[in-house]
Amino acid sequence: MKLALDAMGGDNVPAEIVKGAIDAVKKFSCEIVLVGNEIKILEILREFSDWQSLPLTIKHTDEVIEMGEHPADAVRNKKNSSIVVATQLVKSGECDAVLSAGSTGAAVAAAQLILKRIKGIGRPAIATPIPTPEGVTLLLDSGANVDSKPEHLIQSGIMGALYVEHVLGKKNPKVGLLNIGEEETKGNEQAKETFQLFKNMTTINFTGNAEGRDIPTGKFDVIVCDGFVGNVVLKFGEGLATTIFKLIKEAIDAGGVGAKLGALLLMPTLKELAKRLDASEYGGAPLLGVNGYCIISHGSSDAKAICNAIGLANEYVNRNVLEHIKTALEQELRAKD
């Protein structure tokens, strides 16, 4: 796989992105084009004596899309921004996939405007893997689009199931619809209509409504929702986990010798657990529904998260998921005719 990596998108750029790329080319069979400010990228690369022997190249750009900008306008106006140039590299066929930890809105807009949507898809969806005790639950859409129509949620369900099957290797994945109750009469208009459409589908394993409490347990392999709800849920989960760990740390610091010794003894066990639950172990979320491989990482990604996201991009491309999705959608469209 040859990856176009947006070296300027994220909180710690380009340092963490470049370091993640160096780890990744050593770990996975891939080539990486670092897209961004050449001087700044070289500054980091030179910290690694062997970098010139690695399959890394630089594509210089001098514009950056900031977090506050209107995504589609910024993509249209800043033709020489790192995310636009990186996405163009996929469009031209020079690279197989694009990965960015910058503005999610800009990455989605660039993918939609440059790569275009797959036939049969009204709106692309970000598919975020949520770590669970059973493995992973894919939550989509987690923020690419809001006010989605029921057919868009159905398309997300189809794409999510295919992704889980081909990338995560789980056959016949259980697909749930995020809702406020188990019964099919529950929910807002969007959820009630979507339930009826899902119920009549034979091509995916729809197993009913998923409630909020089902997201972290692994009861479903794929949970489908509107991007507004998905974004709120994901950020709430982040905030909650951070708050809980901060409070545990404060409590230990304020506690006696017993608490401190206890924390010390328990640490290896908790670290192992934290690793299992760490979202950065997955590193990135694919944007499904566009005609090309696009992976979106969290703005706060460090080198480890970027390296893991590159590993995920590798799997995603090598398993030909895009072709599987296209074929499935063509079958769906034919079945409708």
Add this chain to the structure above:
Amino acid sequence: MKLALDAMGGDNVPAEIVKGAIDAVKKFSCEIVLVGNEIKILEILREFSDWQSLPLTIKHTDEVIEMGEHPADAVRNKKNSSIVVATQLVKSGECDAVLSAGSTGAAVAAAQLILKRIKGIGRPAIATPIPTPEGVTLLLDSGANVDSKPEHLIQSGIMGALYVEHVLGKKNPKVGLLNIGEEETKGNEQAKETFQLFKNMTTINFTGNAEGRDIPTGKFDVIVCDGFVGNVVLKFGEGLATTIFKLIKEAIDAGGVGAKLGALLLMPTLKELAKRLDASEYGGAPLLGVNGYCIISHGSSDAKAICNAIGLANEYVNRNVLEHIKTALEQELRAKD
């Protein structure tokens, strides 16, 4: 305060409800009418030798609304169900407030049909207190209504702010709108329209959009959202906390002697923290916007949660919050004319 307590609503009824009532009448200055099956209630009461000296009475009912029933239909048809009779006791003036841990939908429907809405309120809202390191953030609506219009969210903001001010004692509370970004251009149609309405209000301290990650941190005192999103968020939080603690326990069980000793030493600190974060410390959520005091508790409430919810009902009634809300809404309506 005299409370109508639905003794038949919840997972462990009537035992936990009755036990919670006994604790509450000893702890708070209140009278309680236990509404439900007299034989079953007496069975529990008789475990307490002093129960006849306590300010407890029983109102017998022989119908129960189950979780799966259509709420409004069930309320209309089961005139002798515990939640309907309990709500009628408030309507008739015999009791000051009603509390139920049964079907939320049925409690909301009973309140709407029997107590009616306050003038100026299009839809009532459940206001759930979320424990944070700073105290509490009130999330509303957390499930009474879905597909709310922007004006309903504004009404929730007004009611939530008054509740925080008068019951939780925080002056000029910060009100946020749950959204997928900080900028006012972000969000779905509902959120964008609501933002504009909030921005032009001078009667409440609107401090902008709240993201999912802001819910558990205490950055806002009141967070307003549609009941669909609020319900998903609350249940996700429950599921996530349960999953994390289950995994910590499993990790400790599977760990070595060090981990077990560490857990033992750390336990008092963690228990103190868990208490601070325990939602059952608040026990219940007021249903704001109906013309009467109605408190909704979680189905899994134990005696402690019920007792705490009764304490909350006590504060809610004694501080005359309903009158404050009515006055504020009349002012809003007059300002609009």
